[in-house]
Amino acid sequence: MSEPVTTLPTPMRVEYAFTAGLAQSRYLQGIAEGKFIGQRCPKCHQVYVPPRGSCPTDGVATTDDVVLGNAGTVTTYCVVNVPFQGQSIEIPYICAQILLDGANIAFMGLIQEVPPDQVRMGMRVEAVWVDPSEWGPTMTSVKYFRPNGEPDAPYESFAKYL
């Protein structure tokens, strides 16, 4: 034991009681019912999903719930090839920004059932949910998005959401 000490393990662990807040709780309860629920800003009338309780451009509370469908457009995407610790999805996989029909902001989702080299901006997709008996207030209720066969959305229809 004559080697000098050169490192020191300093593990840390802290426990929190996380609160989703009013808007995110509303969204997750919608997920538990198999629905994507956004909220509309009373000032600019944009629909945000997932809602966070505030309009990011006006700084006012978003008020009205808007139930959105399962269809949307891929605005942009990337193909993940890099392995990392904690990875649960087999590489390569496609991570995309998905603009649901009726929403004014895209959110991140997993794309499956299409080879990576066939994914493109404007691709029309639909949400694939787990079995309704397994729906809960958690994003694992949504398995992934897959192409829905519709013709690609024109660039102009989503350009401002990039």
Added chain:
Amino acid sequence: MSPASSKPVRPVAVVSVAQSRSVRREDHRNEVEILMPVVTEVFAKIGVTKNDMGFVCSGSTDYLVGAPFSFVSALDAVGVWPPMRESHVEMDGAWALYEAWTLLQEGELDTALVYSFGRSSPSDLRRVLALQLDPYYLAPLWPDPVALAALQAQALIDAGRATEGDFAAVAARSRRDALGNPNAQVAKDQAPEELLADDYVVAPLRRHALPPITDGAAAVVLAAGDRARDLVERPAWITGIDHRIETHALGARDLTASPSTALAAEEAGVFERWGSGSGAVAVDVAELHTPYASQEGVVRHALRLADSVAVNPSGGPLAANALMVAGLLRIGEAAQRIMDGSAGSAIAHATSGPCLQQNLVCALAAEPDGKGS
């Protein structure tokens, strides 16, 4: 030679202050939802909007939420569109205010929004705050802030500088004064003798000597020169502001004194402006960010406050202590008393780190040259 940054090149004032009601637990609203009405109110009081702000600066810490970049989503409470000049400090909002004040000194911008928020309820605060300590020599032992404050309190007792009775007197006075503050969390009238029957949490600190655990948010608007006079009749002018820090090596410090507070006060012009012949500083109000009752005496002494100075008429951090907010609120509470005419001069103090390790002193007055009225 004093650094030029501590005394203003350009007069900047606090023109609006707003805060949420300090509560033990805000667990149905998240940080954005707590902050939004506070930001709305701070603007409404002076008839401005976010579009009138040249700069936005916030103070908060991700460690309270347990999520990285949590402060970014808080910007939704302001609505930073079109894009605004913005900054954040992983510190109490008092330091966000210091950054905003510094930027306004440059002359390009005339207004700034400063806000801070902190929910202490989601975590075991005593464990979370151990993470701010030296990671090699202190944090591995997980000493909590109460334990560290207790070490300082015992040192004061050993040096004959304070007694447990003094701590109880500070706690009793603070919470009694808080009865006049609708935003305070802990407000009651109890005699110091009653308080001395409390159990020790970490001796020599009894429960009453500790700050409450608080969730809250606050916002302040700063404005420069004529812009400040356009917005309110009686701006609370910042005549000096400075921040000094001591070593983080706890055992290398004199815990019975606060040399960083004294130096910050000196650099902020407190002694020059308000020190009388005897050296005692006579201002109308002092709002001190001393969360433990044992610490008030240390900071009073460092600031050379005359006995006549009203300390923490708001109730101070012993009545409401939202982490990351309590320091900004000291500036806000002091400023409000100047704006409403009940004070002509004030000192606000904010602290960070264990046992008053670093300290910010902000001098405020009804006139930019420091004169009260």
Added chain:
Amino acid sequence: MAESDVLRAPHVLEYPYLRSLGPVLGAFFTGLRDGRILGARSADADGTPTVVVPPTEYDPATGRDVGELIEVGPGGVVTTWAWVSEPLEGQPLDRPFAWALVRPDGATTAMLHAVDAGSPEAMASGMRVVPRWRPAEARTGTLLDLACFVPEGAG
């Protein structure tokens, strides 16, 4: 929505940090593993010699580089203390104990640690304490190689 509908969930943040120590801190922790407390020779702004324990890379008062490391203690003096009747998770002892700043003999600063005194009546500033070391084979170069301090002369 009703407050009762707001969702809450436990969330754990956990990281297995491994920190590199460098020559000064590395020497201190090597010393602990070997059952010794080391301090760094330094000096105040006015030139008065000091010995900084635990050693920092730079002098805490002047910011200058510190000098050589020397052995201090093992015994020392309690400069202040505080009694914990309900220890928290991760703290050095799981029974009531005293936090203390202990200035080892030969040092001019103090280090934070626990004193296993049994009761607050056994504690006083100015008292002498000595280290209780973990058994040599269990020491790996961490602060708790020195399990705690105990009153000097105690059994």
